[in-house]
Amino acid sequence: xxxxxxxxxxxxxxxxxxxxxxxxxxxxxxxxxxxxxxxxxxxxxxxxxxxxxxxxxxxxxxxxxxxxxxxxxxxxxxxxxxxxxxxxxxxxxxxxxxxxxxxxxxxxxxxxxxxxxxxxxxxxxxxxxxxxxxxxxxxxxxxxxxxxxxxxxxxxxxxxxxxxxxxxxxxxxxxxxxxxxxxxxxxxxxxxxxxxxxxxxxxxxxxxxxxxxxxxxxxxxxxxxxxxxxxxxxxxxxxxxxxxxxxxxxxxxxxxxxxxxxxxxxxxxxxxxxxxxxxxxxxxxxxxxxxxxxxxxxxxxxxxxxxxxxxxxxxxxxxxxxxxxxxxxxxxxxxxxxxxxxxxxxxxxxxxxxxxxxxxxxxxxxxxxxxxxxxxxxxxxxxxxxxxxxxxxxxxxxxxxxxxxxxxxxxxxxxxxxxxxxxxxxxxxxxxxxxxxxxxxxxxxxxxxxxxxxxxxxxxxxxxxxxxxxxxxxxxxxxxxxxxxxxxxxxxxxxxxxxxx
Amino acid sequence: xxxxxxxxxxxxxxxxxxxxxxxxxxxxxxxxxxxxxxxxxxxxxxxxxxxxxxxxxxxxxxxxxxxxxxxxxxxxxxxxxxxxxxxxxxxxxxxxxxxxxxxxxxxxxxxxxxxxxxxxxxxxxxxxxxxxxxxxxxxxxxxxxxxxxxxxxxxxxxxxxxxxxxxxxxxxxxxxxxxxxxxxxxxxxxxxxxxxxxxxxxxxxxxxxxxxxxxxxxxxxxxxxxxxxxxxxxxxxxxx
Numbered sequence: 001x002x003x004x005x006x007x008x009x010x011x012x013x014x015x016x017x018x019x020x021x022x023x024x025x026x027x028x029x030x031x032x033x034x035x036x037x038x039x040x041x042x043x044x045x046x047x048x049x050x051x052x053x054x055x056x057x058x059x060x061x062x063x064x065x066x067x068x069x070x071x072x073x074x075x076x077x078x079x080x081x082x083x084x085x086x087x088x089x090x091x092x093x094x095x096x097x098x099x100x101x102x103x104x105x106x107x108x109x110x111x112x113x114x115x116x117x118x119x120x121x122x123x124x125x126x127x128x129x130x131x132x133x134x135x136x137x138x139x140x141x142x143x144x145x146x147x148x149x150x151x152x153x154x155x156x157x158x159x160x161x162x163x164x165x166x167x168x169x170x171x172x173x174x175x176x177x178x179x180x181x182x183x184x185x186x187x188x189x190x191x192x193x194x195x196x197x198x199x200x201x202x203x204x205x206x207x208x209x210x211x212x213x214x215x216x217x218x219x220x221x222x223x224x225x226x227x228x229x230x231x232x233x234x235x236x237x238x239x240x241x242x243x244x245x246x247x248x249x250x251x252x253x254x255x256x257x258x259x260x261x262x263x264x265x266x267x268x269x270x271x272x273x274x275x276x277x278x279x280x281x282x283x284x285x286x287x288x289x290x291x292x293x294x295x296x297x298x299x300x301x302x303x304x305x306x307x308x309x310x311x312x313x314x315x316x317x318x319x320x321x322x323x324x325x326x327x328x329x330x331x332x333x334x335x336x337x338x339x340x341x342x343x344x345x346x347x348x349x350x351x352x353x354x355x356x357x358x359x360x361x362x363x364x365x366x367x368x369x370x371x372x373x374x375x376x377x378x379x380x381x382x383x384x385x386x387x388x389x390x391x392x393x394x395x396x397x398x399x400x401x402x403x404x405x406x407x408x409x410x411x412x413x414x415x416x417x418x419x420x421x422x423x424x425x426x427x428x429x430x431x432x433x434x435x436x437x438x439x440x441x442x443x444x445x446x447x448x449x450x451x452x453x454x455x456x457x458x459x460x461x462x463x464x465x466x467x468x469x470x471x472x473x474x475x476x477x478x479x480x481x482x483x484x485x486x487x488x489x490x491x492x493x494x495x496x497x498x499x500x501x
Numbered sequence: 502x503x504x505x506x507x508x509x510x511x512x513x514x515x516x517x518x519x520x521x522x523x524x525x526x527x528x529x530x531x532x533x534x535x536x537x538x539x540x541x542x543x544x545x546x547x548x549x550x551x552x553x554x555x556x557x558x559x560x561x562x563x564x565x566x567x568x569x570x571x572x573x574x575x576x577x578x579x580x581x582x583x584x585x586x587x588x589x590x591x592x593x594x595x596x597x598x599x600x601x602x603x604x605x606x607x608x609x610x611x612x613x614x615x616x617x618x619x620x621x622x623x624x625x626x627x628x629x630x631x632x633x634x635x636x637x638x639x640x641x642x643x644x645x646x647x648x649x650x651x652x653x654x655x656x657x658x659x660x661x662x663x664x665x666x667x668x669x670x671x672x673x674x675x676x677x678x679x680x681x682x683x684x685x686x687x688x689x690x691x692x693x694x695x696x697x698x699x700x701x702x703x704x705x706x707x708x709x710x711x712x713x714x715x716x717x718x719x720x721x722x723x724x725x726x727x728x729x730x731x732x733x734x735x736x737x738x739x740x741x
Contacts, residue, residue, distance in 0.1 A: 094739030224597035228580045268620040283574045283593045296558040300539035
């Protein structure tokens with residue numbers, strides 16, 4: 001029998017001249033990497049279960065620790081990377097589907113970084129957002145083809161339900177269960193303060209958070225967890241989750257171990273029972289069926305709330321989006337393949353779906369070509385890293401963006417890609433009470449507010465630089481983008497010119 | 502009393518919601534969808550005709566009776582109350598229902614009781630007088646499905662792929678033959694006394710409502726389908 005030894009991925013390096021043996025690292029590590037040896041009076045570490053979450057490094061009062069990639073390596077091989085080989089060892093031993101978390105770490109092209117933004121020079125003056133009003137407010141929902149007014153100038157056209165966002169940024173769906181209650185509270189309070197929305201994901205809405213309903217989007221997915229009349233009416237919009245960028249085409253599985261009392265109550269399922277979200281909605285086999293779910297939700301909420309349909313960016317995304325726009329949905333959310341997840345099969349996460357930049361460009365173009373762009377708003381997510389990505393997304397045709405990975409990073413996430421283990425040392429992707437309490441929602445929500453406000457200011461500055469004073473005026477304005485180092489086909493899909501043209 | 506003749510679904514549902522009174526009778530229903538969805542203050546709805554898809558979606562505390570057949574996805578994500586159908590019902594009957602009782606006099610289509618779940622006092626029940634189509638109780642996570650197979654005594658009254666992905670709840674099947682060909686996550690067992698009590702309770706409700714011979718139904722052979730308790734899904738994964 002082969003020895004199935006997988007060398008740790010990381011080395012824990014401790015500077016003994018700095019270590020004061022306070023034991024903080026030991027107490028903080030849920031993976032039990034650090035220990036204290038009584039006899040020798042030294043702190044020890046075994047990096048076998050280290051996930052490089054940087055918690056011990058961050059907490060060490062004397063900066064005695066660092067985590068570095070393990071120096072030991074398999075014999076270098078151009079065809080077989082160490083990860084490839086270790087994954088084979090793991091599967092040969094475990095016999096299961098490889099499970100990972102967060103967005104793909106693979107080096108796929110990031111088109112955001114291959115697009116550059118325009119600015120005004122000489123002819124069209126730029127605008128200073130500190131001096132002049134600058135609008136980043138966004139309304140999401142169906143826009144009427146034309147407006148009619150009465151004699152007093154009041155709008156008489158009947159407008160459908162809308163979401164009003166003070167910033168073009170929302171927090172995308174993360175369920176209570178996949179993330180902690182404190183993480184949810186941080187998102188909810190930040191959304192309230194910012195005048196935007198957070199999304200419950202498919203985990204129901206905790207009783208304590210109904211008060212944030214005005215700033216909540218409630219999700220309905222294939223498992224229908226925690227979905228009931230009161231829940232549907234609690235939020236400002238309802239999102240039907242058809243797919244997720246990190247794992248297009250497959251469902252979800254919250255292991256029974258993560259379903260403790262409060263999660264159980266919120267999802268309305270027994271404690272300790274697996275929560276399985278099937279891959280498809282079993283009542284949706286066509287756009288007509290989707291229309292049925294859209295309208296059953298509208299009927300249940302008396303047509304007072306916009307309905308969002310969220311899909312993963314996949315090959316035929318433009319045709320699918322066209323169908324969704326005709327299904328009665330008010331908003332389409334598209335999630336790119338670099339989006340994060342609390343758990344997904346590694347192979348799906350790393351190989352299925354397409355980049356959001358290309359998906360967005362082709363959807364916006366298709367809806368314009370068909371004359372139905374104003375029937376829906378487009379929200380994109382799945383790899384929005386900063387304010388420049390948002391400006392580029394809007395110029396490609398998005399109404400607003402969803403952020404989640406970035407929001408978690410604001411809460412302390414260090415991208416260790418181990419959410420599925422349920423032992424998040426930062427108190428985010430865990431249900432263990434001792435870990436959850438490490439995330440203080442009072443601090444967390446302020447950090448989220450800081451981040452979004454900073455991004456919003458940056459967006460205003462870039463808009464001003466282009467001589468534009470409203471984000472609406474940038475929407476779909478692809479002349480404001482130029483490609484660098486892109487092939488003709490890529491430029492054609494993105495609908496932009498090359499730099500210098 | 503509402504006459505649904507030539508009303509589209511929007512008009513009909515608006516009318517249902519605006520009518521005062523907790524008891525409604527609707528005549529001449531012809532395929533209008535979403536009846537009973539979002540009706541908070543209604544106690545009972547009687548329907549004559551054929552209601553459309555998603556009848557009683559997200560239903561709460563309301564009793565719906567259909568004198569006729571029902572179409573697809575009745576009782577979708579239903580929370581409590583009941584739906585009684587004096588006829589057959591279509592696919593995805595009781596999809597993801599969490600509570601309440603669905604009684605179908607005749608048969609149901611594919612994917613009945615799919616992803617049904619239970620929670621504390623909520624325990625959904627679907628009673629089917631006739632047969633159930635393929636994929637019955639797929640992804641079932643809780644609740645009770647009872648298939649009586651009346652008029653189909655010469656065969657097992659459930660279709661193929663029954664209980665695929667099942668991880669909770671129970672399916673009772675009245676059959677002289679032992680049901681076969683299940684995925685590894687499903688176990689076929691004989692019923693014990695406890696099961697017999699549950700079966701009797703729901704058979705009596707059925708017989709009373711649809712005027713069937715309760716004793717004959719109770720004194721029949723039943724099989725029970727339950728998930729294989731050893732948490733079979735966990736073994737699917739290898740941490741990476």
